[in-house]
Amino acid sequence: MTITELAESVQRTHSAMSQKVAAMRAAGWVRTTTGVDARTKRVALTAKAQRVAWRLAAEWRATEAALTELEAEVPYPLSRVVRDLEAALRRRSFHDRIADQLARDPAWQP
Known part of the structure; x- marks a missing residue:
C-alpha cells in the first residue's frame, strides 16, 4: 500500500503515517519503494515483519474474542x-x- 492508502485505512493524516512508516523502516519492519511517481511511496513488510505477522494476527483474534466474551458478561x-x-x-x-x-x-x- 502507499502511505496515503495506509493513512486513509486507519483514519490518520499522511504526515502521521509517514512518521510511523519512517520509524518502522528504521526498526526494520517495513521497506519503502517509489510508487507510480516520485511523490508516492509504497510500503511493504520486510521478512522480519512477515515472520511475526502471524503471531500479531493471532493476538488480534484472541483480543477480539476476549472482548466479545467480556461484553457478553456485562449489560x-x-x-x-x-x-x-x-x-x-x-x-x-x-x-x-x-x-x-x-x-x-x-x-x-x-
Whole structure:
C-alpha cells in the first residue's frame, strides 16, 4: 500500500503515517519503494515483519474474542462505552475538563 492508502485505512493524516512508516523502516519492519511517481511511496513488510505477522494476527483474534466474551458478561458493552466517551470528548475535551477542575481548586491557585 502507499502511505496515503495506509493513512486513509486507519483514519490518520499522511504526515502521521509517514512518521510511523519512517520509524518502522528504521526498526526494520517495513521497506519503502517509489510508487507510480516520485511523490508516492509504497510500503511493504520486510521478512522480519512477515515472520511475526502471524503471531500479531493471532493476538488480534484472541483480543477480539476476549472482548466479545467480556461484553457478553456485562449489560453495557465496552464498544458502546467507547462510542459514548468519544461523543462526550468531541463535545468537550478531556484537557478542558481537567483545566476547569483545576481552575476551581484552591490548591491549584498560585
